[in-house]
Amino acid sequence: MLNNSPMKRFGYIVFSVCLLTLGACISHEPMDQEEDVVKVSVGLTAASFTNDAVTRAEQPMAPDYENLIGNLWILQFDREGILIGSEQIVLTTPVLNTTLEGVTLRTGRSTLCIVGNLTDAETPAWPDNLNGFKSLVVDMGWMKERSADRNVCLFGYYEGEITTGTTAVNVVLGRLVCRLNIAVSAKTAGVFSNVKIQLKRAQTKGYLFPSDTYLAPESGDYTEEVITAGTLGTTSSYRYYYMAENVTTGTNRDERTQLQIKATKGGTEYTKNIDLGRSDINDYSLRRNNNYTFNIILE
Known part of the structure; x- marks a missing residue:
């Protein structure tokens, strides 16, 4: 996928x-x-x-x-x-x-x-x-x-x-569904390696008729995806996800769709969970028929 x-x-x-x-x-x-x-x-x-x-x-x-x-x-x-x-x-x-x-x-x-x-x-x-x-x-x-x-x-x-x-x-x-375009790059080339991402708490079900009712995701973790087994460069690598819409304000953090990213730096693996949405206006809805791109730069 x-x-x-x-x-x-x-x-x-x-x-x-x-x-x-x-x-x-x-x-x-x-x-x-x-x-x-x-x-x-x-x-x-x-x-x-x-x-x-x-x-x-x-x-x-x-x-x-x-x-x-x-x-x-x-x-x-x-x-x-x-x-x-x-x-x-x-x-x-x-x-x-x-x-x-x-x-x-x-x-x-x-x-x-x-x-x-x-x-x-x-x-x-x-x-x-x-x-x-x-x-x-x-x-x-x-x-x-x-x-x-x-x-x-x-x-x-x-x-x-x-x-x-x-x-x-x-x-x-x-x-x-909505389309989530994930762009991953490094601020400095050669620092991070073995980079992986995984969409978590993703919506796997959706109303046929448009609705503003939140649906709790069931088994909503997508398969982990390897961005690179080697070192990550400064040019973005893209992965595309398709997901049923997540209708939520995100007031409850457990309702937010997350992107988990893992990367190795200096021999140690680090993990970061990123809430996907508009944190500036506290809106974490990901609506059907929308195209979202999230640019992630590792430092």
């Missing part, structure tokens, strides 16, 4: 969704023939990463290495929050951009939820109401291992009136 080179995860994806033309389509919750229905184009745009220019610099990935869409779930909830339709589409070839035409929706005020890239094992039995849907948590513990390389779940939703005259609906998809 923690590769030096970018992984094929995230991307700028713009497409319209119509479930009749591309890939294998599976329908659930058949429409009541007495209800008004309409076929619309659903425009999906993957939100670009948000960067904190105050304390973190951007370390962008090329679009070709970013998230491919392999499958989608489209769920419609009515004004009472009742699930009135759900469909799945599996693309025969994962793509960054595509156009699908003819999504069938019921008319009326609705919440339209779009979920991308859940595996069959991760896909729950969808709750029959919106409140239940908002309580769903996705397990992303697979991100802890270097060998894991797969597309990250996306989510977006639309709230509004669907009428017989509706022809298009636009939804912005956001990633359920």
Whole structure:
């Protein structure tokens, strides 16, 4: 997971969704023939990463290495929050951009939820109401291992009136994870050796629907990563982590995500735990769809 080179995860994806033309389509919750229905184009745009220019610099990935869409779930909830339709589409070839035409929706005020890239094992039995849907948590513990390389779940939703005259609906998809770019270097070359880092108390689960509720991490320590077995130079070495968002003010130190760094100097190994976040404003949240870079210089 923690590769030096970018992984094929995230991307700028713009497409319209119509479930009749591309890939294998599976329908659930058949429409009541007495209800008004309409076929619309659903425009999906993957939100670009948000960067904190105050304390973190951007370390962008090329679009070709970013998230491919392999499958989608489209769920419609009515004004009472009742699930009135759900469909799945599996693309025969994962793509960054595509156009699908003819999504069938019921008319009326609705919440339209779009979920991308859940595996069959991760896909729950969808709750029959919106409140239940908002309580769903996705397990992303697979991100802890270097060998894991797969597309990250996306989510977006639309709230509004669907009428017989509706022809298009636009939804912005956001990633359920944040990206942590860790840059490690030495102030003076040749002083530190055998440098290792490990992400600790990392979030491995996250709400599908955006939430401000804190989730205590379960088994949240990532695999330890060797920066260098030799001596550390003054040029930064990068490691990239993907993590479910950590929604916390950090008032409780045990809720803060930490980076543990170990290094040998003069034959002695030293260990330092660094709280990741905005210490200047006492904010240790690491939000979904955000790109954070932490520059660590050993002295």
